[in-house]
Amino acid sequence: MPDGPLPYRGRFAPSPSGPLHFGSLFAAVVSYLDAKTHQGQWLVRIEDLDPAREQAGASAGILATLAAHGLEWDERETYQSDQIELYRANLATLQHQERLYWCRCSRKQLSGQAVYPGTCAQQRRPLAEAAIRFQTLSEQDRFVDRFQGLQTCAPREQAGDVVVVRKDGLYAYQLAVVSDDISHGISHVVRGIDILDSVWWQRELYRALGSAAPQYGHFPVLLKPGSEQKLSKQNRAPAVQNQTASANLVQIFRALGMNFAPDRPPQLLQQALAEWRSGPLSAQIHLQSQALRLD
Numbered sequence: 001m002p003d004g005p006l007p008y009r010g011r012f013a014p015s016p017s018g019p020l021h022f023g024s025l026f027a028a029v030v031s032y033l034d035a036k037t038h039q040g041q042w043l044v045r046i047e048d049l050d051p052a053r054e055q056a057g058a059s060a061g062i063l064a065t066l067a068a069h070g071l072e073w074d075e076r077e078t079y080q081s082d083q084i085e086l087y088r089a090n091l092a093t094l095q096h097q098e099r100l101y102w103c104r105c106s107r108k109q110l111s112g113q114a115v116y117p118g119t120c121a122q123q124r125r126p127l128a129e130a131a132i133r134f135q136t137l138s139e140q141d142r143f144v145d146r147f148q149g150l151q152t153c154a155p156r157e158q159a160g161d162v163v164v165v166r167k168d169g170l171y172a173y174q175l176a177v178v179s180d181d182i183s184h185g186i187s188h189v190v191r192g193i194d195i196l197d198s199v200w201w202q203r204e205l206y207r208a209l210g211s212a213a214p215q216y217g218h219f220p221v222l223l224k225p226g227s228e229q230k231l232s233k234q235n236r237a238p239a240v241q242n243q244t245a246s247a248n249l250v251q252i253f254r255a256l257g258m259n260f261a262p263d264r265p266p267q268l269l270q271q272a273l274a275e276w277r278s279g280p281l282s283a284q285i286h287l288q289s290q291a292l293r294l295d
């Protein structure tokens with residue numbers, strides 16, 4: 001292997017539960033800028049494993065919105081619903097390692113428990129209508145988040161065992177995301193801080209699947225104008241309008257501390273890239289740490 005920095009392969013992984021809102025456009029923009037600053041590739045993966053939460057036409061709409069904002073992705077976009085064999089194979093690997101058990105605990109039984117107490121840990125044989133949990137073994141773990149700094153955890157005690165197949169038979173987010181990031185050779189994961197707690201399970205899965213974890217960077221959530229509320233689908237963040245792509249980008253860059261006059265999306269992205277390269281943007285993310293506000 002030649003020495004030198006890892007080739008950068010990043011990604012944006014939206015769930016097609018509705019059109020892109022400002023919070024998810026922000027995630028796309030930040031992960032794109034970070035990838036392109038490192039001469040990296042930026043992939044798009046549609047996380048469509050949950051048909052009940054999927055909105056008809058949302059995947060196509062998301063891709064159209066990215067394109068309207070000049071966010072061109074490398075390679076062909078992928079869909080998690082095409083990767084079921086991969087998840088099955090990785091699940092089998094975990095089963096060979098005797099890391100899985102079947103769990104019938106209801107949501108009600110678990111309410112108020114921050115960490116799964118291991119109630120079903122002895123249930124090593126398949127059970128119908130049960131979720132499958134993956135055992136977390138690490139006593140201690142740590143990593144340096146590129147935006148949030150050193151993170152430490154006692155995963156076995158503080159994260160506990162995580163569902164990898166849901167009771168309804170669908171593969172759960174943690175297993176799917178790690179399987180895909182490994183299979184796509186993702187070297188850098190850049191996403192919102194609301195997912196930071198998942199890293200402990202994801203790193204545990206990387207170890208069990210024999211792959212090196214990527215570098216992580218979790219950026220602050222974007223707050224609604226004039227409020228402390230996160231911009232998210234649950235908070236009814238409005239859908240991004242493609243017709244106002246330039247203004248949308250200007251607004252997002254302003255939340256990141258960059259003021260640009262309106263211009264076409266590709267030009268705006270070029271300007272933002274130049275600023276990201278020179279550093280203040282990541283400094284801004286460090287400084288603000290938990291939240292940035294859209295105005």
Ligand code: GLU
Binds near residue numbers: 013014047177191
């Ligand atoms: N599909 C996840 C979401 O929309 C992305 C998770 C990730 O980037 O790992 O929140």
